[in-house]
Amino acid sequence: MTQALQAPAADRSGFRRLVPRGRWRAALGYAAGLVAGAVVWQVVGLNSASFVFVPLTSTMSSLGGLISDGSLPSALASSFSVYAVGEVAAIVTGALVGLLFARQMILRRAFEPYLVALYATPMVALIPFLLALIGYGFWPKVVVVSLFAFFPVEFSTQRGAQSIAPELLDVARAFRTSERGIWRHVVVPYTLPYLMTGVRQALARGLVGMIAGEFFLSAGGLGSLLITQSEQFDTGAMLAVTFVITLTGVLLMAAGRLVERRFARWRVSA
């Protein structure tokens, strides 16, 4: 975040400042957190049984092993092909359904309670049903990712398209803009920033769906790699895979936030 750019608040923390202010202090804070985390990981790892927790260094060597024997790259490829297809499907259908519901009041009102209920459904609980219905493999996992990712997209799109200021539409109509023109110049540009907020949330939820789907629906991918390792009590490898998952999660979130902010520039604040 833009901590360094914020106006320096008057002594917020309530104790005297002994360390430098501003950018350096911020960097110092982040670095201290990073180093402390690494040290704690190493020390706790050295002092516990190897099936419980392993030091940072052994985790990294496990990570190296997983990469060199090819199991991690192939799991990543399998996971992210599922993830990508599922996300794209969810974003496209979510945006379309959201727009449709926003512009068709009857549909929206009729189906709203069911959408709310589905949004509240813990989607993981549907995995056993999906397994019985469509079995194992690539497409069932795609369905799981899409189920997780669809609703945030649908809701944000609908919310965005519904909150289009009436003046904008009135002006467009006053200038005799065609229906296509209204969609092209008003509805879609107005809704895009909202859609992107939904996309950011969908990226996170889809990741949960990906891992949960792989726990149950496949022999392949990061999720099933974790399950296999836990059955072998290979904690070092589990930590390594978890580390990779965390890293991808952080990267995806950063990308999502970037995209959201890029489109938020023209978002009309209420």
Next chain:
Amino acid sequence: MAGERMNALTLNRRGGRARNSPDAGGAAPEAESRRERVQVLLARIIAGLALLVIWQVCAVTFAPSYIARPIGILAQIPSVVGSEQFLSATGSTLLAVIEGLAIAIVLGTAAGLVMGRLRDIDRALRLYVDSFYAMPIVALVPLLTVWFGYSPTARLVVVVMEAVLPVAFSVAEGGRTLATEFTDVARAYRAPWWRVWLGIALPASMPYLLSGVDLAIGRALVGAVVAEFIASLNGLGYFILFNVRSFHEDAAMVALIVLVVFALVLRGLVTLTVRRALPWYRAR
């Protein structure tokens, strides 16, 4: 986050209030006649029935007979709800989720306040809160079963981890954005630090806390269900898994419905708390 909330109040095209936040649920625009409300209700009932009929017909024509269908579920409800196994599963999951949420609220509020008010601690911890918030916590379930065994403790830990992050994250945001007039006045009156924290920062963070809890509810349920799946723990998640595997999908669906209703009730309670206890917070 507050920005997103504000949009729920923008006027929509029809002149009514666009009450379209996910939790506004059945709320219809205010300036609406009784007749219109009846029409909406009718449309909803028709839509619901249509969905059920489509489901029933599709299941009967295309799917094998063990696939769940509405009439079968309806017929199963009395025997499932009366069964010992179902009741203990329900109690087990719901208690674990409530207990986990309670722990997460306390821990998350404390962590969030500290992070929101003390910038150095925020910087040291931010990386970890952000990364754990960005990653799917369910990925930790296999590791946690190694640490805590195939036990309810593992499930509780998963639920707490799922729930604590959004709470801490939101409360920290609340603490960070605390209006400086408040703290200035407090300093002018030489208020001790604990009064600033408990008397100003904590109440000012309440709306943030509740929006964090709102997010935490769904995550907590997901965590509980995944933990039950993997660790085969008594609970609604395992009840679903077991019954689907033994071709009793109708019974499993009843458990799913209970999960959904529970989620909706909890989220409704959050909304109600915001309306009742925080009338000064008008962003909803």
